[in-house]
Amino acid sequence: IGFRTAVMTAMEALDKLHSTAESHHRVMVVEVMGNKAGWIALESGLAGGADVILIPEIPFSIEKACAKIAERKESGRPFSMVVVSEGAKAVGQGEVYQDAARRRLGGVGQQVAAEIEKQTGLESRVLVLGHLQRGGSPASFDRVLASRFGVHAVRLAAAGEFGKMVALRKNEVEAIPIEEAVGKLNVVDPGGDLVRTAESLGVSLGR
Missing domain, CATH: 3.40.50.460 (Phosphofructokinase domain)
Structure with a gap:
């Protein structure tokens, strides 16, 4: 974000x-x-x-x-x-x-x-x-993305799905294992x- x-x-x-x-x-x-x-x-x-x-x-x-x-x-x-x-x-x-x-x-x-x-x-x-x-002042894209990430993260926590992070892939918010993201540069x-x-x-x- x-x-x-x-x-x-x-x-x-x-x-x-x-x-x-x-x-x-x-x-x-x-x-x-x-x-x-x-x-x-x-x-x-x-x-x-x-x-x-x-x-x-x-x-x-x-x-x-x-x-x-x-x-x-x-x-x-x-x-x-x-x-x-x-x-x-x-x-x-x-x-x-x-x-x-x-x-x-x-x-x-x-x-x-x-x-x-x-x-x-x-x-x-x-x-x-x-x-x-x-x-x-954040761009509108970042404001909306922050809201999407926040909602998705709360859902993960409520479901007991820990050890994951939210990410944007092809304009869809997904949960991916933290180890999948750590150490990788885009x-x-x-x-x-x-x-x-x-x-x-x-x-x-x-x-």
């Missing part, structure tokens, strides 16, 4: 930053949550009209990302929107940490922005959404439909 709200928050940030990027001829780099999975970056980037989306599942070439931005500049659009998952990493490199001792991710947006400015000559600014993605498929859609629309994923 909360994924749709986080995506909406990131998308709204992109919408608001687009006008300042265009009017000041800047590249706006938005760093969003996503340690191991790039769903928030990918979905908000698609919805918010990003030109470059960098996610953990696809190690990126900064040169290819910059090539997309340079291409836009040469075609008379000297501004771009970039969305970066906090866990995104360049080819052959590891994740970027703001606190390595505590394994706290952060800073990849700054690195990407600095390299974009260096390679394209366009002024680049960074916005790290951070905790803004975790709060605020990551973006680099060859999946959402990635193919983004690339078909001209979005660079840095590959």
Whole structure:
């Protein structure tokens, strides 16, 4: 619960930053949550009209990302929107940490922005959404989902069915064994439909 709200928050940030990027001829780099999975970056980037989306599942070439931005500049659009998952990493490199001792991710947006400015000559600014993605007014989808999960969980408890959790599968709420869910990550498929859609629309994923 909360994924749709986080995506909406990131998308709204992109919408608001687009006008300042265009009017000041800047590249706006938005760093969003996503340690191991790039769903928030990918979905908000698609919805918010990003030109470059960098996610953990696809190690990126900064040169290819910059090539997309340079291409836009040469075609008379000297501004771009970039969305970066906090866990995104360049080819052959590891994740970027703001606190390595505590394994706290952060800073990849700054690195990407600095390299974009260096390679394209366009002024680049960074916005790290951070905790803004975790709060605020929930999207209607998340409100309804919370109600559905709550009702289903109470039914399980009343029936004495413990050791299970509620989950959404194909828009249906189901009870699944906890061990079936623990330790499994739902990551973006680099060859999946959402990635193919983004690339078909001209979005660079840095590959």
